[in-house]
Amino acid sequence: MATPDLDPRTGARRAPDGAGSRPVALVTGAESGIGRACAVALAEAGFDLALTWHDPDHDPARTAREVQNAGARTVLRRLDVTDVAALAPAVDEIADELGRLDALVNVAGTGTSTPLLDLDLARWREVIATDLDGPFVLLQAAARRMVAGGRGGRVLNVTSVHEHAPRVGAAPYCAAKGGLGLLTQVAALELAEHGITVNAVAPGEIATPMTGQEDEDPHAAHRPGVPLGRPGDAREVAAVVAFLCGPSATYVTGASWAVDGGMLRMGPMAGSHLTSDDWRTP
Template sequence: MLLEGKSVVVTGGNSGIGEAIALAAAREGAKVVIDYVAHPDETKSLIEKIESSGGQAVSVRADVSKVEDLKNMVKTAVDAFGRLDVLVNNAGIETRTSVLDTTEADYDKVLAINLKSAFFGTQLAAKQFIEQGDGGTVVNISSVHEDWPMPGNTAYCVSKGGERMLARTAGVELGPHSIRVVNVCPGAVDTPINDETLEDPEKSKTLKNSIPLRRVAQPSQIAETVVFLASDRGSYITATSVVVDGGIMQGSVGL
């Protein structure tokens, strides 16, 4: 198994892509810490699902925009499993507002949950990795919009652009400690955040026609990429972004 015995923390781990990552990591032998801020019943059900399949998982309620909560999240992994090997910075939100309409509160919330959390999560995980002495991996769930503009969702794009440089710069800084930092950049994924589009026949058709593979991703497909990158098979990949988008960033070419 690709993650046998590894201790893995997944932020926002009880729904959508985060849930898929938690399940995939557990299937590959990881001991999983599921961070959440809402829906404790869903978190409990997810842990039961992992345990019923022979895996190990615990939960921690941590607001990733708060450094003290992030510290507690790392501590939970160490207390439960003796160490931390992989941090997946998955938690994220968007407001779908333009640069003209975004309020200060909107901006602060998006940047705190999407970028501040990834920055300080990386910092705290790296300190734990260094203390352990044998390296570790941070995987940030970024977006194609770290590089591809999305008018009408400016704060989100700014946060993802920041994650792009976080992976590059932190990956270079931390490489000598055998710590890897890499982004995964999904395109359109079948998660609740896209329900409005996918449930509208015309919008769904337009979206799928913009994707060369003519389909949106399933969360499990993003999760499998994360598992690969977190495993020894991805051990020479760092300070970069891996795009998993069905070609959508190039999809307008020739259409």
């Protein structure tokens, strides 16, 4: 039985009279891949959506159409998460337009495949700004709106298996994702008294534009170094995000959920780059 003052879809406190009846989620990087899948999953779970995008090579209107087809109100806004001065005002404007803010899903990110000794400071700063600075400012601004709204809320930071394990050539990416993972834990402690849960979702190799696999069927690819034998589908990540934003996860906070086909369990046996199944034989 639902608690009378809680929204049965999100576990958040119900809105005061006059506020929108549907909870609102803000998803960054919503134009493709994991961001698009998260937006659609949240719309299907009963959220209205604020969708931010940046990459001009992808059509954010596709995501907006899919979200609207699921019955959600939608706000679409271009946003560069490295422009930190613009982020808090954007959060406030979005929350004002949709009437509330109940969830933030930090998806937008970038990476590198450059050896440490060849890495220049400008590229380091670009990755850190995108993958850590931007999510921090967005988290802070969203949490302030949630506290002011008095309904609690959800924050989901999409990190990576490289929140937990290093990878050659990915120094700034690993540093940023590791930092975002610990930021998630600190925020979970500090925001708990306001009814705000903060969790991370840590994908492994997912078939998305970022991995060069846009619109490819991950079930058709063979990955010997992944225990489940294939890359993941963005919708498999989105399903975990939607769960953590929903009413069944009201007692989950400060956790990092690996969605990686078991890759992290490989430990020193490595992961997605292996070319044979020899590791399966003792």
